[in-house]
Amino acid sequence: MPRLATFLFALLVAVGGLAYAGWRIFDLGGGFGDGSGGQAEIGGPFTLVDQHGDERQRSDFEGQYRLVYFGYTYCPDVCPTALWSMSQALDQLAESDPAVAEQVTPIFITVDPERDTVEHMAGYAQSFHPRLVALTGTPEQIAETAKAYRVFYRKVEDEASSDYLMDHSSFIFLMGPEGRYLTHATDRDTPDELAALIRETVAGQ
Numbered sequence: 491m492p493r494l495a496t497f498l499f500a501l502l503v504a505v506g507g508l509a510y511a512g513w514r515i516f517d518l519g520g521g522f523g524d525g526s527g528g529q530a531e532i533g534g535p536f537t538l539v540d541q542h543g544d545e546r547q548r549s550d551f552e553g554q555y556r557l558v559y560f561g562y563t564y565c566p567d568v569c570p571t572a573l574w575s576m577s578q579a580l581d582q583l584a585e586s587d588p589a590v591a592e593q594v595t596p597i598f599i600t601v602d603p604e605r606d607t608v609e610h611m612a613g614y615a616q617s618f619h620p621r622l623v624a625l626t627g628t629p630e631q632i633a634e635t636a637k638a639y640r641v642f643y644r645k646v647e648d649e650a651s652s653d654y655l656m657d658h659s660s661f662i663f664l665m666g667p668e669g670r671y672l673t674h675a676t677d678r679d680t681p682d683e684l685a686a687l688i689r690e691t692v693a694g695q
């Protein structure tokens with residue numbers, strides 16, 4: 491009997507793991523269309539607050555390409571890497587293609603509104619790029635925005651301390667001047683690759 495119990499438990503874990511993996515794969519592959527095909531769109535209207543305490547909506551960025559990244563300031567590695575790449579890529583473009591660079595607004599949206607207050611976002615954004623717009627909001631506003639971008643996130647309790655981590659998707663979305671999804675990169679793309687992707691995508695518009 492204990493062997494059966496062990497087997498059942500292992501099966502349960504495996505099924506749970508598969509379901510979770512499936513969700514992540516869906517999350518990764520789902521809906522990355524160009525907005526013109528049958529796939530669901532990525533992005534949507536939002537109302538959030540920036541690091542200066544000002545309300546910001548999607549329409550505020552009309553006419554600007556946007557590099558949008560969801561993460562959280564307490565992230566130990568992935569978010570700093572992605573935000574560093576975005577900043578470096580924009581600095582590179584400012585040198586090589588200033589006309590392109592000035593059309594792109596980098597946006598960081600927290601998935602951890604509990605800890606990422608306006609004040610906290612202000613200090614964090616400063617360490618990356620002077621033009622980085624860092625957005626937070628109520629848990630509901632964040633959930634709605636993340637859902638529109640098909641971004642997955644969840645709290646992961648750390649048993650060793652009272653702190654927690656956030657498990658989250660890590661995509662750098664390039665949105666067009668009308669707010670439509672164009673393409674995306676990830677935190678694993680180098681600043682060079684990201685700069686090239688932005689340059690080519692903007693040129694192809």
Ligand SMILES: [Cu+2]
Nearest residue numbers: 561565568569
């Ligand atoms: Cu992160």
